Amino acid sequence: MSPRTLRAAVAAVLLPVLTTGCSSLSYYAQSVSGHLKLLNAARPVPEVLADPATPDVLKARLELTQRIRNYAVATLHLPDNDSYRRYANLQRKAAVWNVAAAPELSLTLRTWCFLVVGCVAYRGYYDREQADAYAGQLRALGLDAGVYVVPAYSTLGKIPGSYFADPLLNTFVQSPEGELARLIFHELSHQVAFAPDDTIFNESFATTVERVGTARWLAEFGSTAARDALALQQARRADFRALTATYRERLNALYESTASDDDKRRGKAGLLAQLRADHAALKAGAWQGYTGYDGWFDRVNNASFGVLAAYTELVPQFERLLAAQGGDLPRFYAEVQRLAALPMDERRRALQIAAPSPRAP
Numbered sequence: 001m002s003p004r005t006l007r008a009a010v011a012a013v014l015l016p017v018l019t020t021g022c023s024s025l026s027y028y029a030q031s032v033s034g035h036l037k038l039l040n041a042a043r044p045v046p047e048v049l050a051d052p053a054t055p056d057v058l059k060a061r062l063e064l065t066q067r068i069r070n071y072a073v074a075t076l077h078l079p080d081n082d083s084y085r086r087y088a089n090l091q092r093k094a095a096v097w098n099v100a101a102a103p104e105l106s107l108t109l110r111t112w113c114f115l116v117v118g119c120v121a122y123r124g125y126y127d128r129e130q131a132d133a134y135a136g137q138l139r140a141l142g143l144d145a146g147v148y149v150v151p152a153y154s155t156l157g158k159i160p161g162s163y164f165a166d167p168l169l170n171t172f173v174q175s176p177e178g179e180l181a182r183l184i185f186h187e188l189s190h191q192v193a194f195a196p197d198d199t200i201f202n203e204s205f206a207t208t209v210e211r212v213g214t215a216r217w218l219a220e221f222g223s224t225a226a227r228d229a230l231a232l233q234q235a236r237r238a239d240f241r242a243l244t245a246t247y248r249e250r251l252n253a254l255y256e257s258t259a260s261d262d263d264k265r266r267g268k269a270g271l272l273a274q275l276r277a278d279h280a281a282l283k284a285g286a287w288q289g290y291t292g293y294d295g296w297f298d299r300v301n302n303a304s305f306g307v308l309a310a311y312t313e314l315v316p317q318f319e320r321l322l323a324a325q326g327g328d329l330p331r332f333y334a335e336v337q338r339l340a341a342l343p344m345d346e347r348r349r350a351l352q353i354a355a356p357s358p359r360a361p
Helices: 003-018 025-040 045-050 056-074 128-140 177-189 199-221 224-255 261-284 294-298 302-312 315-324 329-340 344-354
Strands: 086-088 096-102 112-114 118-120 123-125 144-150
Touching: 025 123, 045 056, 045 086, 056 177, 056 199, 096 128, 096 302, 123 128, 128 144, 144 302, 177 199, 177 224, 199 224, 199 302, 199 315, 199 329, 199 344, 224 261, 224 302, 261 294, 315 329, 315 344, 329 344
Parallel strands: none
Antiparallel strands: 096 123, 096 144, 112 118
C-alpha cells in the first residue's frame, strides 16, 4: 500500500469520528474529503519561509507562530509534536462551519454522537452552503439552529505522523498576537485532556489554559501594543459575557416556568429584542462603535446561548483547580486527566469538590 493510499485509508476510518461525525454516509464523505484537502494543502513552515513567493507579512506571522508554539512546549508544557509546524492556505475564511441547534423553548443543545469523541454539540461542514442547508433542515423541524465560523479545530493528536498533525491555517495566522497565542494554546489543550460526551468540560478546560497561557506569553514577550490590544478585547469580551449571561438566565427562567408555550414564545421574542437593544447601547457607548459582535446579535437564538455556555460554563471551577495546584500546569493537567476519565456525573461532582467555590466574606 502506498503512503498516500495508507493516509487515505486511515483518514477514512478515523477522521469522521475525530471531527463532527454522524450516521450519514454523505456527511462522512464531506468530512473525510474536506479534512484531506486541508492536510494536502499544508507545507512545513521552514519550506514556506524559504519560498521567495511568500509575502514578508506572512513570513513574520509564521515566525511568530513558531515562537508561540515553542513557548507552548517549554513553558506551558503542552504537547511537543508536529501540530502547528505546517501551514495551509485554504483560500477561504473558515476551517469549517459548525451547525448547532436547540429546541424552540430550551437552551439545551442537540448533540450528535460518534465513536472516539462521543457526543458533541455541533456538526461541522467544510462547505458553507452545506452547513446552511443542514441548519435549514433543523429549523424545518422546529429547532433554533445556527451556523458559526470555526477558524481552527483539533483532531486531538489521535493520528500519528506529521501529515496528520493539525496545521496552521490562513483562517487565523493574521490574528492579533494575543488572539493568535490564545487559539494555539486552546487547540493544543485538547490534546492534553479530552472527555468523551462532555463538550462543556473540554472547552472550558481549553479556555482556561488559553487564558493563563496568553497572559503569561504576553507578560514575557508581548509588546505594549499587543498587551493593550488584548486588554481591550478582553474588556469587550467580558461585557459580552456579562450581557449574554444575564439574558441566558432570563430565558432559562422563562422556559422552566409554568407559562404556556405561547406565552413563552412571546416572552422569548421580547427578551431577544431587549438583548439587541442593550447591545446597541453598549456598542454606542463603552465599545465606541465596535462591530465585532454584530453578527452574533443579528442571528441570536437558543443555540447561540448554548454554544457560549459550552466554552465558559466550567471555567471558574478550572481556574480554582489550577489555583489549588499552585498554578503548576503539569499538576493541573494530571488532575484534569484524572477527572476526564471519570463518568460525566462523577466528573462534575469531583470537579466541584476539587475546586470548591470561595467562601463568602
